[in-house]
Amino acid sequence: MGLAPAEAQTAVTRASFTPPRPGHLIDRVSGHHKVLVLGAGPAGLVTAYELLKGGYDVQILEARSRPGGRVWTARNGVGETDLNGETQLCEFSEGHFYNVGATRIPQHHISLDYCRELGVELLAFGNQNANTVVHYSGDTPLNNTSITYRQAKADTFGYVSELLAKAVGRGALDDELSQADKDALSEFLSDFGDLSSDGRYAGSSRAGYSGPPPGAGTAYGDQLEANALSDVIRSGIGRNFSFDFGYDQAMMMYSPVGGMDTIYYRMAEAIGAHRITYGAEVTGFSTGDNGVNPWVTYTSQGFEQKAEADYVVCALPPHLVLKLKHDLPQDLVTALGAAVPASAGKLGIEYSRRWWEEDQWIYGGASNTDMDISQIMFPYDHYQSDRGVVVGYYNTGEKHQKFEGLPHAQRLAMALDQGAKIHGDVYRDDITSSFSGSLMKTKYSEGAWVDWKGAHSHSHNDTPEYRRALEPVGRMYFAGDHLSNAIAWMHGALESGRNAVTAIHERVAVGG
Numbered sequence: 250m251g252l253a254p255a256e257a258q259t260a261v262t263r264a265s266f267t268p269p270r271p272g273h274l275i276d277r278v279s280g281h282h283k284v285l286v287l288g289a290g291p292a293g294l295v296t297a298y299e300l301l302k303g304g305y306d307v308q309i310l311e312a313r314s315r316p317g318g319r320v321w322t323a324r325n326g327v328g329e330t331d332l333n334g335e336t337q338l339c340e341f342s343e344g345h346f347y348n349v350g351a352t353r354i355p356q357h358h359i360s361l362d363y364c365r366e367l368g369v370e371l372l373a374f375g376n377q378n379a380n381t382v383v384h385y386s387g388d389t390p391l392n393n394t395s396i397t398y399r400q401a402k403a404d405t406f407g408y409v410s411e412l413l414a415k416a417v418g419r420g421a422l423d424d425e426l427s428q429a430d431k432d433a434l435s436e437f438l439s440d441f442g443d444l445s446s447d448g449r450y451a452g453s454s455r456a457g458y459s460g461p462p463p464g465a466g467t468a469y470g471d472q473l474e475a476n477a478l479s480d481v482i483r484s485g486i487g488r489n490f491s492f493d494f495g496y497d498q499a500m501m502m503y504s505p506v507g508g509m510d511t512i513y514y515r516m517a518e519a520i521g522a523h524r525i526t527y528g529a530e531v532t533g534f535s536t537g538d539n540g541v542n543p544w545v546t547y548t549s550q551g552f553e554q555k556a557e558a559d560y561v562v563c564a565l566p567p568h569l570v571l572k573l574k575h576d577l578p579q580d581l582v583t584a585l586g587a588a589v590p591a592s593a594g595k596l597g598i599e600y601s602r603r604w605w606e607e608d609q610w611i612y613g614g615a616s617n618t619d620m621d622i623s624q625i626m627f628p629y630d631h632y633q634s635d636r637g638v639v640v641g642y643y644n645t646g647e648k649h650q651k652f653e654g655l656p657h658a659q660r661l662a663m664a665l666d667q668g669a670k671i672h673g674d675v676y677r678d679d680i681t682s683s684f685s686g687s688l689m690k691t692k693y694s695e696g697a698w699v700d701w702k703g704a705h706s707h708s709h710n711d712t713p714e715y716r717r718a719l720e721p722v723g724r725m726y727f728a729g730d731h732l733s734n735a736i737a738w739m740h741g742a743l744e745s746g747r748n749a750v751t752a753i754h755e756r757v758a759v760g761g
Contacts, residue, residue: 278303278305286310287561289313289527290316290729291320291513292749294316294516310529321348321509324341325343331687337685340682345628347640348510350697353502369506370505371503372503373501373502375614375629378614381627383488384617385619387485388483402487403457407453408442411444414435435448452473452474457472457473458470459473497738531547534573534575542558543725545561561725562727562753563728565729566588568699589700589702593643593697594642594649594688596640596685599638599681600637602636602678612627613629614627615627618667618671620670622648624644625639625672626640653687698731709734726753727749733745
């Protein structure tokens with residue numbers, strides 16, 4: 250992490266990371282240095298957690314009554330009043346839940362390292378499943394109906410392999426490949442597409458069966474026939490295959506037992522309840538400079554209060570920072586204004602029968618559609634129990650905006666209407682409770698993440714505004730996933746908090 254002064258200039262790569270524990274710092278800070286952290290989301294909590302290891306005096310101000318920030322889990326007893334003014338109380342059965350915010354962790358994210366350090370047990374998260382379905386609108390026989398991922402992949406990969414094999418056979422790639430290259434490619438395509446001996450895709454057992462799979466005796470199973478090439482290509486049934494190719498989406502993936510916010514309840518416990526003030530809504534701040542300490546004003550229990558520290562780490566969303574009274578320079582105000590909050594949300598439906606397992610052989614994973622619900626996510630826990638919570642939609646952007654202004658009952662009605670088109674009338678049966686959350690309509694979040702104007706995606710941010718927002722002001726530092734190249738991931742928030750810790754420790758080491 251570069252926390253020790255003697256190692257301040259040494260780059261530490263992800264591969265060499267070992268979660269530090271108390272006593273791991275070569276030089277704990279000398280003297281008394283107080284740091285005030287604004288926000289008890291992942292970035293704020295990890296900042297406090299790591300500073301405490303270095304001997305700092307840390308205090309966190311958090312407006313909510315819980316840790317985790319945008320990372321929160323809907324479980325029995327959780328209540329939330331959204332910015333529409335509607336209050337929901339989650340009534341899921343004990344032990345059942347869904348994650349309103351972050352829900353999955355890739356293997357290479359430092360989130361897993363903190364799970365290990367904090368003793369948070371993990372479950373495998375099904376980011377893909379051959380038995381879930383795709384359901385897209387269109388004018389082919391494969392549209393407006395549900396096709397299993399296994400069938401969609403078998404036919405798409407089969408025909409693509411056949412077409413490329415024909416191109417090889419007809420010499421279309423002679424300028425690119427030697428004969429040995431073509432032979433090797435043809436062998437690969439034959440296996441990849443499950444082609445016949447003459448190089449055609451004539452269907453595959455990979456697509457599955459129209460009834461029971463092969464069994465004993467003469468129960469050979471009725472293999473699904475291949476769909477027509479034109480229908481497979483025009484229907485777009487393969488449009489989501491590349492999702493799990495992504496660096497941060499590839500299997501395997503994981504999630505904590507009992508819900509994602511378990512990580513942050515555990516981290517808050519390690520920090521100590523006396524160091525976290527919940528219900529403290531920040532109203533303004535001064536960054537401090539020229540030896541003058543920064544200060545923060547906040548309301549708590551109806552009273553305006555003021556806190557001062559040697560340093561402040563602001564781990565609040567940038568669009569909310571701009572709503573506070575502050576003394577930030579204009580160039581930073583302009584930079585933070587380029588961080589645009591995004592819409593996203595989920596709705597959980599508890600069923601008293603796990604029909605997706607019993608009737609459709611689906612254990613985890615998600616079905617995808619171009620309807621407004623975007624996807625249906627199936628539970629990755631409590632397999633073969635008597636009930637479970639299905640995420641009836643996880644959608645973003647314009648699709649979620651159609652839901653976020655609605656009361657919960659209307660959100661549920663829309664989700665059930667569209668879900669039944671995908672998985673049948675069983676989707677409406679045996680419902681015991683439901684709960685929805687829109688991060689844009691959640692107080693103190695008002696967005697699921699931010700996108701930087703001019704950046705191309707959630708990663709590789711390199712705009713002038715992003716670079717300006719990385720810099721501290723006076724004695725105030727900033728942290729959050731928006732200041733990382735892993736926006737919308739806990740990993741980005743944790744890495745950003747660790748950067749703030751390193752910067753403060755370096756500054757203190759040289760007498761700053």
